[in-house]
Amino acid sequence: MSDLNGGSPMEVLGEGWSAMVGDYAMAGGWSRGGEALVVGDAEGGVYAFDGESGETAWERRGVHDGGVLSVAVHPKGSVIATAGQDGRVLLWNADEGQVTRAIDVGSSWVEKVAWSQDGQRLAASCSRQVCVYDVDGAEVWRSDDHPSTVSALAWSRRGELATACYGRVSFLGAATGKARQTLEWQGSLVSMVLSPDGDIVACGSQDNSVHFWRRSTGQDSEMWGYPAKPSALAFDDSGTVLATGGGASVTVWSFRKKGPEGTRPGVLAFHEQPISTLAFAPGAMRLASGGRDGAVVVWMLKVTGRGRPVGAEDLGAPVAQLYWRPDGRALAALDARGGVTVWKIGQESGRIRRPRQEQGLSTGGN
């Protein structure tokens, strides 16, 4: 990747800051509108860093016994939810780092937490159930047992909660958790993302494929041929392209016109090991990919799904997560050695528009 470093005019990853947490940086997010970055680690600590300087704003070690598994920042940015192997969800005041509410969800790991887009509801998955809480942490409803452990959560714009597990995706009503739609398919669904309008549900499957459904028509399709399971998925904010991991290449499907059925995807080759995380910049066709090879790459994409790299850095450790700041002008990377790296994003290539929404989709992909 040396050809992209060293002050190349294409390099959009400008110098920012870096910091460390205690162990594998599992998940995080930008809080307070991008003024701070919060990170949870594998030894159960939660940290907040100043978004500009990288100085530690606060740190609370060992709060989740066994480790943090998921972090979700409230759309307004002032409340953080963390979940872990201790079976708990903690609600935090983002400014002070105080736990405002501790919720015992169940005896199993709480693997995912996700805020609804209106910020009124928080969903947490624990074994075969999902629980939904209000903004103060009071339980609103709890689902029946799913057929297997819930592997992914996502809120649609209309306020339905989508859950994925082995063999199916379910859409549950926000008010009571009543199932509104069930999409079945025999496969172990390991990841899920909804298109911004909520019509398309895409899931990565253990058998190295991506399956997706169009909810309005009931049509579903299967994308085969991945060398590994696609555990990273991301839609751009316009819902035109779906970027998928599942190997060392990023495979980008374009939903333009009648696609992606019958079309060839864009294949973005740069990483040397499987993709671990993908994130689109808010409101832009700018994609960040992180791999187990430690590389972070920024790509400019076309609506066809083709694209070119415009910046790359090597973190020296597998990349765990990538988070764009809500204004799209900084990118945060969490890595397996506990590194937290933030780059300022240059403007020389590609327009960076204001996002159309205050916050990107909350897909629970953390």
Next chain:
Amino acid sequence: MNTQQRVPVTILTGFLGSGKTTLLNRILTEEHGKRIAVIENEYGEVGIDQALVINADEEVFEMSNGCICCTVRGDLIRVLNNLSKRRDKFDYVLVETTGLADPGPVAQTFFMDEELRAEYALDGIVSLVDAAHIEQQLGRSDESTEQIAFADVLVLNKTDLVNGEALDGLEARLRGMNRMARVVRSERANVPVETVLDLGAFNLDEVLERRPTFLEPEYPFEWTGVYSLDAGRYEFSLIDGPDPTMSLIVVPDQGADDAALRVSAEWCVRQYAEPAEIIHPGGEIPVGRHVNLQLASPGRKSFFLDFEAHVQVGLYTQHLSEEFDFQLRNADGVVVPAEVERTWVAQHEHDDTVGSVAIERDGDADPEKLNAWIGQLLRERGVDIFRMKGFISIAGQSRRFVFQGVHMLVDSQPEREWGDAPRRNQLVFIGRNLDGQSMREGFEACLT
């Protein structure tokens, strides 16, 4: 991918009541210096402080292609991938399955999921067998058969509840189903930890040392005695043994060296396939024919052999000499000892469809031919092949390749240097209705 850095995983299987929990507790409380993570099934009951115990639902996931080889344990993938992220992690993983589990999916998980495969390596499958109940279980369920067929170590437990003879019979039956496995007897799962953990990819050398006939084909006879006899009449007598009949072939002009014994053994295999001539006590035993001695009457029973000139004959008998106290006496009533004795790996007598095929050949294998052969074999028979393991000498490679697999999934890597050691290939397959002959021929064709 480096095997050394991957965390070894032992899978513990066995029916309810076979002693899994006892063994698990024993392993966890013993001083072995390991930090073990235990993935227990939802009914597990281990509660040991120093171990990291995680209860997981056994979530067996089949894929849309319907291939049983793609069936995996989804819970293990999630749990172990998450656990591997912690820096102060454990250095060993034990996975306990529920009694009724098919070991296939749990073993396959460590081959199928590429992320898991980078962090963990299957060290071995340990199956506990309740000596008092396994015969019934084998008759009733495929799972118990599979738990035996998949095992690297069979712990024959609760031996105090079964008499020695029945135990020997049971052990023979288990070996017949799975010759690769090491059989360890115990009363209350009190086996040394080193017999179940850290087995290494497959220590075939050690197995061969323990049982030199391990890789030999199975024969319908267990014993051969070579006798040098002058012309005259001889009495062959036997006492009561474990079987009311015994098959026998007297091979003429039998050489005493091992090569000659093997040649005759192959000939006898074909003769044994012919219907036997029934011989009652007092009868004459013809030379070169498959006969069946009738031994139901009480006491020592005699049969007779007549030779017109000096001969050297081989007696290929269905059972061991010691079981029936064979005696060969000349006309003067003097016992004639065998010049050479040899035992053979006996075919199991149960009609178990699960068995082992072992292949041992000197020389180098051509990598392309080998890949084509293994590929075809696993495509066609992968569903019926539970386990495979072995070493291969690949032409042009200075190190020997070690491989192991489950159903259609194989993991192979270069291991130690051959050095001055003779280059040879040793392969073992455990499966259902395997055709050993055609597999041996198939491998033979891969040699350069």
